[in-house]
Amino acid sequence: MTAVTAVDTTTERVVRRRGVLRRIAGHRTGRIGLVLVGGVVLVALLAPVLAPFGPEEITGTPALTGPSGAHWLGTDELGRDVASRIIWGSRTSLQVSVLATLLALLVALPLGLMAGYFRGRLDTVVMRLTDTGLAFPFIVLAVGLTAIFGPSMVNAAIAIGISQVPMLIRVVRGEALAVREEDYIAASVADGAGSARILGRHVLPNIVNTLIVQVTVLMPFAIITESMLSFLGLGVQPPTPSWGVMLTAAQAYTAQAPWLAVFPGLAIFVAALGFNLLGDGARDALDPRRAR
Amino acid sequence: MTPVLEVDGLSVGFRSDDGEVLALDDVSLRVEPGEIVGVVGESGCGKSTLGLSIMGLLPGSASVRGGGVRLGGRDLLTLPPGELRRLRGSEVGMIFQEPMSSLNPVMPVGRQIGEVLRRHRDLGRTAAAARAVELLDLVGIPDAGRRSRAYPHQLSGGMRQRVMIAIAIACEPKLLIADEPTTALDVTVQAQILDLLRSLRDRVDLAIMLITHNLGVIATMADRVSIMYAGRKVEEGPTRDILDTPRHPYTARLLASTPQAARSAAVSAAAGGPGGSVEAGGRRLAEIPGRVPTMTAPATACTFQARCHRDVDLCTRVRPELEPAGGGLVACFHPEESW
Ligand SMILES: Nc1ncnc2c1ncn2[C@@H]1O[C@H](COP(=O)(O)OP(=O)(O)OP(=O)(O)O)[C@@H](O)[C@H]1O
Ligand code: SF4
Ligand SMILES: [Mg+2]
Numbered sequence: 001m002t003a004v005t006a007v008d009t010t011t012e013r014v015v016r017r018r019g020v021l022r023r024i025a026g027h028r029t030g031r032i033g034l035v036l037v038g039g040v041v042l043v044a045l046l047a048p049v050l051a052p053f054g055p056e057e058i059t060g061t062p063a064l065t066g067p068s069g070a071h072w073l074g075t076d077e078l079g080r081d082v083a084s085r086i087i088w089g090s091r092t093s094l095q096v097s098v099l100a101t102l103l104a105l106l107v108a109l110p111l112g113l114m115a116g117y118f119r120g121r122l123d124t125v126v127m128r129l130t131d132t133g134l135a136f137p138f139i140v141l142a143v144g145l146t147a148i149f150g151p152s153m154v155n156a157a158i159a160i161g162i163s164q165v166p167m168l169i170r171v172v173r174g175e176a177l178a179v180r181e182e183d184y185i186a187a188s189v190a191d192g193a194g195s196a197r198i199l200g201r202h203v204l205p206n207i208v209n210t211l212i213v214q215v216t217v218l219m220p221f222a223i224i225t226e227s228m229l230s231f232l233g234l235g236v237q238p239p240t241p242s243w244g245v246m247l248t249a250a251q252a253y254t255a256q257a258p259w260l261a262v263f264p265g266l267a268i269f270v271a272a273l274g275f276n277l278l279g280d281g282a283r284d285a286l287d288p289r290r291a292r
Numbered sequence: 293m294t295p296v297l298e299v300d301g302l303s304v305g306f307r308s309d310d311g312e313v314l315a316l317d318d319v320s321l322r323v324e325p326g327e328i329v330g331v332v333g334e335s336g337c338g339k340s341t342l343g344l345s346i347m348g349l350l351p352g353s354a355s356v357r358g359g360g361v362r363l364g365g366r367d368l369l370t371l372p373p374g375e376l377r378r379l380r381g382s383e384v385g386m387i388f389q390e391p392m393s394s395l396n397p398v399m400p401v402g403r404q405i406g407e408v409l410r411r412h413r414d415l416g417r418t419a420a421a422a423r424a425v426e427l428l429d430l431v432g433i434p435d436a437g438r439r440s441r442a443y444p445h446q447l448s449g450g451m452r453q454r455v456m457i458a459i460a461i462a463c464e465p466k467l468l469i470a471d472e473p474t475t476a477l478d479v480t481v482q483a484q485i486l487d488l489l490r491s492l493r494d495r496v497d498l499a500i501m502l503i504t505h506n507l508g509v510i511a512t513m514a515d516r517v518s519i520m521y522a523g524r525k526v527e528e529g530p531t532r533d534i535l536d537t538p539r540h541p542y543t544a545r546l547l548a549s550t551p552q553a554a555r556s557a558a559v560s561a562a563a564g565g566p567g568g569s570v571e572a573g574g575r576r577l578a579e580i581p582g583r584v585p586t587m588t589a590p591a592t593a594c595t596f597q598a599r600c601h602r603d604v605d606l607c608t609r610v611r612p613e614l615e616p617a618g619g620g621l622v623a624c625f626h627p628e629e630s631w
Contacts, residue, residue, distance in 0.1 A: 182393060183388060183390050183393040183394040184393065184394050184395055184396045184397070186349075186388070186394075187386075187388060187394040187395070187456070187459075188396070188407075189349060189380070190347055190349060190380055190381065190385075190386040190388075191380060191381035191385070191407075191408050191411075191459060191460070192377050192378060192379070192380035192381030192382060192408070192411060192412060193377075193381075193407070193411065194377060197407075197411070201396075201399070201407065202396050202399075205396070205398045205399065206396070206397070206398055208398075
């Protein structure tokens with residue numbers, strides 16, 4: 001076999017998926033991101049084992065007790081264990097962000113793929129809609145949704161997901177536009193492949209890496225936004241623990257019990273940072289043009 | 293026997309910003325079963341447009357102005373899109389110039405062959421995979437079982453072109469359209485790929501329409517040649533006649549501008565003699581002074597006149613039509629005749 005020539009690096013958009021995690025792990029910031037995100041996911045999965053108390057359990061320790069051996073991160077205004085609530089709250093954060101991200105992908109992927117691949121009138125209509133969507137203030141959307149359907153975790157996720165659809169459509173469309181010009185698309189048309197097959201077997205697999213990077217952008221956005229919505233009372237409702245809900249409650253006690261705000265804030269920061277670093281790692285590791 | 297391919301008076305135009313471009317003007321072509329027909333001409337003569345028209349793959353900016361294309365007796369231009377799609381890859385296959393980028397980089401090559409089989413032949417996943425390995429073996433890829441699991445970037449250019457060929461012939465089409473199939477490869481690999489195409493013709497009775505700039509390739513491969521100029525066919529005939537005794541001044545200039553070594557190799561190969569290696573004739577045609585004109589309407593005079601060394605008064609006033617000459621056809625008022 002004669003080899004992999006210079007042409008290869010330019011023509012190849014990306015290679016295999018099995019190596020993705022390994023390649024991100026080989027990248028310095030990517031590795032840190034992987035550890036942080038992995039940590040958050042583990043904490044969420046193992047919450048029943050890790051959390052010393054239930055999410056809404058009133059421990060009997062006096063309210064607003066500072067960090068101690070029994071309560072590492074102290075207790076809140078009702079005497080609940082802050083550490084336990086943060087651990088349980090990680091589930092809320094991940095649920096909302098996964099739900100929002102899936103929803104955004106579900107809507108944006110087909111529209112973006114078809115707009116970019118077929119061009120024409122469909123593309124014009126979809127682009128017009130995303131322009132409108134991008135101009136629409138997110139907070140109005142979130143308030144509107146909760147006004148109609150009531151505040152809840154799912155509605156917060158829907159609002160966050162929908163708000164990201166226009167941006168995601170643009171990204172996917174741009175990629176589809178690029179891939180449709182590739183020789184292998186023309187070649188598979190010449191082999192008699194129909195549009196559905198071409199989109200599913202050739203276009204989509206070749207934009208997976210971009211999608212992975214997008215997901216690492218959407219996830220922290222959703223985590224932060226969920227906290228913000230909950231903070232505004234538009235998201236998760238107390239007593240269900242959510243990092244945003246905890247921040248809201250902490251407002252009244254910033255002087256007496258600063259840990260009430262600090263630790264949930266730190267959790268949000270760590271989770272969002274983890275996804276951002278993971279995204280940086282993914283971007284570098286998956287982009288053949290930046291390959292070392 | 294019915295011809296595999298009959299192109300009859302085909303005209304194709306492109307809409308562009310500065311008006312109409314007539315890429316094909318009244319072109320006819322026949323390919324018999326198992327025959328290799330060369331289509332030669334300088335860049336922009338309409339060779340690819342001809343190939344794409346036959347595949348029904350013209351871009352949206354193109355439109356067929358007249359004429360017809362029949363594949364195995366069936367009229368392609370009136371076929372509904374769904375049926376045309378069924379023909380592509382099963383009745384007629386096509387390979388392109390760029391083996392480097394014509395394969396999906398994220399799918400193992402065996403699966404890319406299997407895709408075509410599953411689509412057109414209704415094979416299951418395992419049957420398709422097994423057949424893909426057989427096909428890789430047929431196109432001369434060693435260790436086919438293992439290679440079928442390789443990704444395109446793990447294969448060399450020549451190997452990739454072999455994979456492209458395997459995909460194109462997977463469903464045993466009667467006709468293969470090869471548009472500059474070896475231009476992107478090094479000479480030794482070129483020769484191997486051409487050998488492969490020839491052996492496929494012999495073994496599975498595949499007819500091939502071979503589009504190329506390279507008269508050396510034509511000499512070693514083609515039974516008949518069509519010479520194209522500015523969207524028109526200007527000469528056609530058995531390869532040996534064309535190379536030995538070109539009649540159209542354009543053909544003569546093409547041959548003359550081919551390096552001497554290549555030319556004698558070409559002629560001797562056409563005569564069935566030794567030394568017909570593509571390597572010898574592998575250089576691209578040197579430029580003939582002047583440029584191929586871009587046609588915006590059907591020609592009303594000889595389109596080669598501005599570059600012709602034999603032009604007569606009539607050439608600027610009337611368009612020469614193809615007339616029988618020797619064993620073939622030539623469209624010229626004052627053909628080369630010193631033979
Ligand atoms: N998509 C297109 N839009 C507009 N004009 C086109 C298009 N494709 C081809 N043409 C024009 O049609 C004519 C024939 O082009 P074609 O690609 O068929 O030539 P060719 O003989 O294959 O050339 P080459 O040897 O460079 O591949 C040229 O004048 C070209 O400018
Ligand atoms: S018709 Fe006239 S101008 Fe055209 S090729 Fe023949 S001699 Fe030359
Ligand atoms: Mg061409």
